[in-house]
Structure formats: structure tokens, C-alpha cells
Amino acid sequence: MLFRVAASATWLTFFTIATHASGQFSKHTAQFHFESDISDDQFENHYNEPGFELNLDDIRLVQFSLDEDAIWITERQKLHAKAMGKKYLDITDAPSNFGLLFEKPHFSYPPPNSSLVAPMLPLLSIEEMKINLEYFSSFRTRYYNSESGRASSEWLLQKIRNYTAELATPEQKALISVEPFYHKWKQASVIIRIAPNDSAGSDPITILGAHCDSINKENPFLPAPGADDDGSGTVTLLEAYRTLLKFKYIPTTPLEFHFYSAEEGGGLGSQDIVAAYEAEGKVVKGMQQYDMTAWVASGSEETVNIITNGVDAELTQFLTLLVDRYLDIPWVKETTPAGIGSDHLLWNRAGYQACHAFEGLVAYGNNDNIHTHRDRIDASHEFSFSHVHQFAKLAVAFAVELSS
Template structure:
């Protein structure tokens, strides 16, 4: 027994020593030879928007596979899943026909049918909290362009169509004239639906409050392609030295919205994961577990790519040590949530310990969801996403027309890559994290 305990202590000490040696090498490599800036420019400035189902995303996937292969990845390939009919943006036009006759900042909500030409109708405000109030409001909405400021989540799309509304305008979640974008298969208001900036929504509300009924001209020309298509995830491996097939997955979503070039959402996460693989290869580190990079598509439409990956890889889910996903902009990493799982706290703390040179990276008792790691977490797999300095990510860049490289802080992004690389190495070579039921 004494010899057994000694062997365990020696093994733990060896792992700790390896991690301590790997951390400075990874920090130095990323600081001296990072390719994140160049990769961001190629991805965002050269390729640009990457909405799922579009040629832009296909070009980005081809680019990513070339990069991964050049960084020493093997088994670099695409994995397909059924997307359905892809959505294509068209012209969006809106203007007041009375009052000040201003053009209005309206964009078509993604994954909705267009208006098939210009429509002209009065505006009616929908601001209700309960389903009963929603149903009571329906008769007065017939033939109107509905400014949907608030309605209950359970309010059915079909009810609005049956009520004969002309169109629905939802309000951007951002200020300062910034647009917002969302939508995907199965989401609400799937016909004649637009998103209006908050300031222009307020204009319409002020007119209504003064007894002036705004009348709009609205044209939304986007729509669906004629045929269904497949979407794809990019998958690549940096093989481990030990048999058994255990792996750590580094994930980010390569798709973006199409109002801008998707630099913070989620070009930053993509180039971070590419940089981690590049740095590990460049420093000559050889992990015992396999490092797998997965660049998901369809995240913006409801985690479609990660759901497809989990469904296609059911037989190997038990061999996943952990999943790390970055999808919160380019701010420096401050902490990781432990997902409120006591069994994960110790191994994660050990893997994070060598990051102290980069600041106090805490492990919080918290549960962070909302991106592709959530799909794995729901299968009981240890899956984490960092808490990052928000900068102006939520309020300005995410899903808006200003999601450009101008809003990337490269020093913070470098720190995020260094922290991710060290944590990934600790998970690749460290204690096994248990799965939960």
C-alpha cells in the first residue's frame, strides 16, 4: 500500500511538473509568434460574414481546414448535418408615410419570409405580459404593422397570422442606432418580420402616445432558397500519445450573423482555438490525450452544429475528458464557472493553477450556459466557457453591424489564448474528470 501511495504521489508530482514546464513555453510562444491578428484579418476582412447555409461560411470552413492542417492537425474534415432550406437576406426598406416621413432603420429578421414587395399599413403597438392579454389584443391588430415591444413567450406565431397582421416589427436590444439580429428554424414571427432600432421604435411609440397613428411603407425581400442543403462542422485532431481515445475538445462557432464581419462573435473564439493548436505544435508538446478542435456551424440558429456533433458521436462521448468553448468576445479571461459540480472543481483548479502568471483566474461556483458547450453539458460531459471582460460585447458588437476587428483588444485576446492553452494542457495531461448523470 505504501508503494502504491508513493507511486500516486510521484505521478501527481510528475504531472504538476509537466504542467509547470508547459505553461511558460505556451505563454512565450503565443506572445512571440501569435498568428491571431493575421487570422482575424483573413477571416473577417477577406471572407467576412458567415451565416450558416451561405457561401461565406463555406469559404471560411475551407480556410479553417487549411489553417488547421498547416498547424499540424490530422484527420481534418467536414461533418455534415441537414440544415433545411437556407435563408438569404434581401433588401429591407421602411419609411414613415406621415409625420416626419423619415426612413426607418429596419432589417428583416433572419429565417422569416419576406413581404413580396412593399406593403403600406398603420402601426399598432403590442405590449402585453400575459397570454390572455395577447389573445385579447389580436382583433385590433388585423391589417396592421405590429410594433411588438413585449409579448409572452408562449404567444403563438400562428395566432398572429390568423389575426391577419400585415407585418411584425420587433425591437433591437441595443441602443445608439445599433441593429440586432436573431432567428432560426422554428422561431416566432416567421412571416413579414423585421427588427427596428430602439430609437425608431421610440419614435413610433411617441407618435402613438400623442394620438397620431404612424403609417409605414415596408419591404422585406429576404427569403428561403428553393432546396434544402447540408451544413457542416469542421473537425481536426492533434493526436495524444496514449491509447484509449480520450480527448479534450476545443470549440468555437465559425458561423456569424451577416450584418457585419463577426469579429467578436465569434471570430475571436475561432482564432483562439486555432492559436492553441498552433502553439502546442510549435512548442513540441505531446499530450497524452487527443486535442480535438471543432468549429461549429449553426450556433446562432440554436446550437445546431453542436447538437449534430453530439448525435453523430454518441459512441465516443464517454471518452471526452472536457469541452472548452470560447464565445463571449475578445475580453481577457477572468474566471471559469465550475458548473456547480463539486467533482469538477479539483481537477479544474489544478489545471488552472499554472495560469497565475496571467492574473488571478478564478474558478467560480456558477453555471454558465448559452453556447455550444451547453449541448455537451446536458449529456453530463464536463463543459466550460470562460467568463471574460465584457468590454462592449453585449451592448454593442454582438449581432450588430459594428462587429468588426476595430472592437478587438489584441492584448486581451492574447491573454485569453494563453489561458486557454494552459487550461487545455492541464486537462489533456491531468486528472480524469468524471461525467455526471
Template sequence: MLVLFDLGGTLESDGVLRPRAMETLRELTDLRSGGRPAVVLGLLSDSRAPAGPADVAAIVAEYRTLLGELGIRRFFEPLSRHVTLSAEVGVRKPAPAVFRAAVARADPTLGFGDVLFVTEDAGHVRAARRLGMTAVQVRPSGGAGGDVAALPDLLPVVRDLLTRGPAGLAATPGEARTLLGGHVVVTGDGAADRRPAPPGELRVAGAAAEQLVLVVQNGESFRVDHPEVPVLLDAGRHLVVELEPEVARRLEGSGGSCWTLRPLPAGAVVAAAPAVEGLREVPDPVRRCVDRLSREELAADLATLVAHSTRHSASGSFDAAANWAAAQLAAAGFTVTTQPVPRGGGRCRNVVADRSGTGPAPRDVVLVTAHLDSVNRLGPEAPAPGADDNASGSGGVLALARALAGSLAGSWALLDLRLVLFGGEEQGLLGSRRHVEELSGPERARVRAVVNMDMIAGRNTPERGVLLEGAAVSRDLIDALARAAATHTGLAVTVGLSPANSDHVPFIDVGIPAVLTIEGADGTNRRVHTEQDTLPPLDLDLALEVLRMNVAFVAETLAGG
């Protein structure tokens, strides 16, 4: 579970820790479930408003300095995941988006029902409870009231919540279970059972349970980079490995956009099959949009993109590909602009295409995104055709634009539509981070959903499949996409709740519902980020199935669905 604290007035007052704050944080950190840490600690604080995007880094640095001066910084490491400031999100408490951002960033596998929010502010307690969190008001310093009188009084509350177990995942006492699709990891007393483990079950007992690490990888990138690390469980995109803490800390953040390490969450669903309820009747505008998808046009677009020897973000070929894609989007009736991404190089930019809806202003907006750049792990000069990663996703955005173009002129499309081809994804999600940073608070609040396409044409399983990867904040979006897949395709759908390594992540980090649509079992794909990522291995029928799902969802949502 996540224990999410406010800082000012709750843990500290006038630069001094409140009585027994340090002991309370230490005792929470020591709690265990199935031999693994039972609690993740987080901070959610309002901060001064930034003068502009460049000012956010200074505000974050000031806050981190304060944590160091208070002596509590170590409880919230890594700070990039466990600390959320209103300056980063664009809104202040009690706005729901700032709570969503903090939970998604700290542990995306958790829903609001798995969160305890602690503050001295009664209004913020009410806001958290409306979202479904457990929320506790600590008595203000020198004041009266509150749900608990002092910080140590939180410990019985946390222990009681832990006995109920994580939402939707039952385990026997003394045991913790983590689900990864058709696999389960069991730690604690039950893991010491001497009977053979059932197929798909990994049991880890004793101290080794604390060293379990979740790897989220693109292709087999982690296994290629670190063949020396033994893999305890292979679930395709997700791996479970055992790493000494100092080794895990050394590797933290070194995977770039290829792979990410996280502590394996105790009692969580990392990946699962979706629950698809009754299918809806398909409206005529939605069906017409789906039927406009063209295999021939998709194949032609992929051939054009792959004809560049590389689409590295700093190259002239990326510049040429961006100009060509912008022209295609303009021809489909979109208003096209570009957004510089300076950190990606002088030519790096995002291509942004907008089409207005017919509903009353201010309207929500739906985003469909993909990254246009490609990379070879051997360096920027090495051949990087990037057919699957990510000509397939970029071509998918163009295909969706054409499929919707003819119908968007009608009055049925109430919401706005924005298509974005990002640069700099392979260098660390630079384009998507830039786009999110430059969205004002009101603009972020307008975003109804983000559908990201990254690697949609590599068939790695006997049946064509798609992974819908998001976070708890994305569950409604995931369910709607799964319903569209069941209605319009024969795709086998799996759901991942540990987002990493693609352009949906910066949106989730600020509380915006976003989902990556990616080929199923992409963890078996060894071609990505090499010169072998070419057209012949691609399965265009898989790409078209993913596109049918995405087009159907977008069309239905634009119509107000």
C-alpha cells in the first residue's frame, strides 16, 4: 500500500519535524508483507507556482534540499517517483489530478483503495476520500480535532489496512502475491512450502524476497544489456530478477527508454487479463471510420519511413521524416504545428496535428501519439530502420488520421482530436515530456484520454495479441479499449499496470489517463534497436487489428462516448 503524506503542517512545521515524525516514518518503512516491504512512502505537496516550465526544476530542487535538511529524504527515495509537487502537475490540492499523479508516479499498480493519505488539512482529507482513498487528518500543531492526535497514532491505522490485503488480491496470512499475467510470485511463509509449485508460480522465501526486482523491458533489451543477471520469472515485457540492493541502485535509471527497474510490489497486479463486460452496439460513424483503414496505405507509409537509414532525432533523416509526416497530416485536414525539443538536437521536434470538435467550448480533447524517431543501440550513426520501433506506431497515427478525416467534418465528433508524433523518445521520452511540460493546468484538465502506439506490428505469439499498459488512473481507458478490441478484432488482450519506457508515462506522471498499445509479448522481440528491425518480419494484419481497436475507441470517445 501507499502512505502518502503532505509535508508542511503534517510532517513538519516552520522547518522543524513534528514530534516523533522520524520514528513514525522508520516504523512504517519496517513493516513487511510476505517478507517484502509492505508500505511505499510518498509525499504530495503544494508548492509555489512556477514562472514557466524552466522554473519547475528549481522548485523541485528547493523541496529536495528541505527534505535533506529535515533528515527524512532517505524515506522517500527515489524522489523522482515518491515525491510529487503541484508545480510538476500544474494544479494544487484538492484538484483530483494532483492526487492521481502522485499515486501513479509512486506505484502505478495501486488503485485509490490501496492508498492512505495523511494531512492536517480537513478539506484535502475530504477530497481524497471522494476519490476512494482512506484519508486521515492529523491534529494541526497547537490546534484541536483531527482523526488522530499525533503521527504515531497512524501505525494502528496502517496495520489494520494491511490486514485487509490489497484491493482485489487475496492471499493467506503471512503471504504476499504479485500477479504478472498468467504468472504469480509468492513470498512469505507460504513460499517455504516444500511441495512443487504449480506451473507459472514462483516462490521466494526468506531474505531473498526483499531483493526481488521487477524489470519492464522493450523487446529483450534488459536481457541483452545484462545477460549476467539471472531471470527468475519471464513474463515477456515483465521480468522478475533478484538483485543485491547496491546493484539495483547502480542500475537504476541506466536503461533509458529500453528498460526500467522497480522493486517488485507486494500484493499487486502488474499484468492481467482484462474484464470485458457487455459489448455495445456499434454506431454507424464508428463503423465507417474502422472500415476506412487501408492495409495498402499503411504498407506504403511504413516503406517511406523505413527508407531512411536512421530516424535518430538529431539527424537530417529525422528532419525529412518529420516534414513528410506533417504534410500527410495536413492533407488529412489537420492543422499542423511543430514543437521544438531542444535536448534531442537541433532538428528534433514534435509534429502536432489538431482538429476541432463541434461540441460547446471548452471541449475535452483526445490525444493519439507515437514516436517518430528510431535508434540503434550501437550509436547514432549505426543503421536504425526502426520498422517496428516505431515506424509501425507512427504509420498507425497517419492511418488513424485518414480513417477519421472524412467523418470528422460531420457534427457527430463533439470533442477535439490531437495527433502527436514525438521526437526524442529513444533518448529518454524527451518529446512527450516537453509536450506535457508545456500544457497549462487547464489544458491538462481538458485531456480526456491518451492512446499511445509503440511497436504494434511484431507478432511474437501464436495468436495476435496486444498489451494495454497503463496505471490505475487509466483503468477506465483500458476497459474501453479492451471492449473495442472484443467488438472489432480477434486480438488476445492483456493488461499491464506498471507503465515504463514509452510516451504514455509523462502523461500518467501528471495524472492524465494514458495507455500504451503495444504488441503482445514484446519482450520476445530481439530486433528492436538494431539494424534488423526491418519490414519483412512485420505482421501488418496485427497492426491493422490494433488500429481497428484504437480507431473504434477514438471515434466513440469523440462522439461523447
């Protein structure tokens, strides 16, 4: 394994492992070229920040494209790739039979027709989302293997439990569980489950997901408020859940809200959860990811960007119908260039039907601020809570249309 830094470019040579049907492994090398002046020690804890557990020499198995073999690299090299804008999945701890335990049923989605969604939407509160995001982005960082990352997920868990205690009816409370999902690292994921009394364990689940971690790509020990990425998606789902409680909504099939830890580490938290659900034989009717919902670039049209790669085509088409019916802005479709995206990919990879809607066209995204100390609510007038409000409408619509 070679990691060589030059003045004008960084070259990485890796051992690549490909799994074949016979169960045997073959090895070859692959070379990636990053034009960069990043030094080898940039990601060290030069600031002596306490509360982190980060071994930069840990060896990880990473996939940069769904169409390419996975490669062994160090945690330091993962951070270098993140700094250069490279997206990846970290599949080091994925079970060897991930996605293969059983054949997933395929669902079709009729056009949206619920009479419950429209009267719920006026209950959504922009002010509530702003209050929540101001607090959630006040943690110095939500890096998944830090004490502040742990504290942020503990706050999120308690906030959800407070909503449930204050707003849920006795009938709803009997159906709701709010639990942390613990991982090998410090920050937990959080899962809300609303399951009807007569719902068997095999009933299909509707899942809405967002990731609750953040990272500073320049150095993980630096501040990373993560207001847009993905604090905005987190408060979108928080507000959708609060609205369902206020409306006294009870689904007919199980409904879950997931807040994933360690997405920025390569989908680590959602990978753990997908593996656990598959091992338990859980059936998923549909999963939608909310990763960044706040940015509207100056001079661009306000839209919902429906991602077309790494998703289920039928569920994605259903998503466009939800936007048409319930939102005040149009949708556009885009194929993202990298081939690796957010937590929905882990569900898709395991054979479940998943989809993803993004805050706008990638070219007009919050590209200069995310993964830095500048990802704040007050970074620009382009940070729009009215845009987050549109995605909260979509979350309510997706949750109710698929679970009622």
C-alpha cells in the first residue's frame, strides 16, 4: 500500500479486493489521482481537541462507485478523499451476505389519494424547525466518533421523546417506540417506530431517513455545525413527526423515522441498520432519504431534485406525483455524477426500494459551505426555511400515503 504526496498532486495506490461467485477473492492494484496540495498530516489532531476516538491508520474497505471494486485504504486516506469531494461507502464491517439473505418483495405505488395529508400540512411550523436547527447546529461538531457527536444524538433522542410525551395521545403512545441504535463508535442512530396494534412483525415498513452527523472535511477535529448537511434533513423529519402527533395520526402499517449516525464516514450507521433489518427478515414498503433540504441558490428556480441513480424507479416516480399534488414548487430529475450518495443507497444495495429527493440541482447546491465551519443557518440568505418547509410537506405526504 502506497500513499505518496507530491507538491502538486496526490497519488493513491491501493489493493483492490473483488468477490466472485465462487466465494474466492482476487487482488489487483488500482491507482487514483487527486490533484491536491494536501499534506499527509493535515488530518492529525493538531489542536488537541478532547473527546475524539480516531485512528488515522485504521484500514478500511471502501467503494468509490457502485460499479467498481472496493479498495483497502486507511482512515487518513478516507478523509483525504472526503476533502477532495470524493463520495464513498465504507463496507469494512458489512456482512459478506449483505443483501442476499432473502429476496425482497417488490411493491407498486398507486397515485397518491389520501384525504389525510392536506389537513395535516397547515400544522407544520417553520418556526419550530428553525428553533430545532439553531440548537442542533450549535454542537461544535457532530462527528460520529466524538463526544459532541454523542451529545448531539442524545439531544435528538430526548427531543423526540419530549415531543412524544407532550403531544401523543394515549392511543399513539401505545404504538410508538423511540430508541437509540448503538454502533461501535460514540454517536448513536435514533429510530422512531409507530406500529399498529394488529401489525405483525412481517408487515411492510415505510421509512423516512436523514443523517444526524456532520464533518469538517479540512480536519475532523475542527468545528462542523452541519446546518444544511444534514441538520436541515434532520429537522425536516422532526417536524413531520411532530405534525403526525398533533394530527393524532395512526398508520395502518408500520411507519418509521430514522436518524442515521456516521453517514459522512461512508454510510456506516445506515449500513448497520439495514443489515440488522435484513437479518430479522423485515420487509420495507419504501424508504426515502432527506439529505439537505434548505438551500436555494440565488438566481435559480426553487425545485425539488429527484435523484435518478441508486434508487428504485417506481418509488421515484411516485415521489414526483407527491410533489405535484402537495408541494408549491416543481420537481426536476437529475443523475448525480459520482454514483455514490446518501443512506438510501444502503437500502437499495440490499434490494429494498428506496428513493431520494435533494434540495436542488447539484450545480446550484450549497457546495462552498458544507463539510466546513461555514455550514451555518446564517451563512447566506440562500439558506431558506421556507424551502425546508416544502420538504416537510413531502415527508408528511410520503409517510401518510405509504402507511395508510
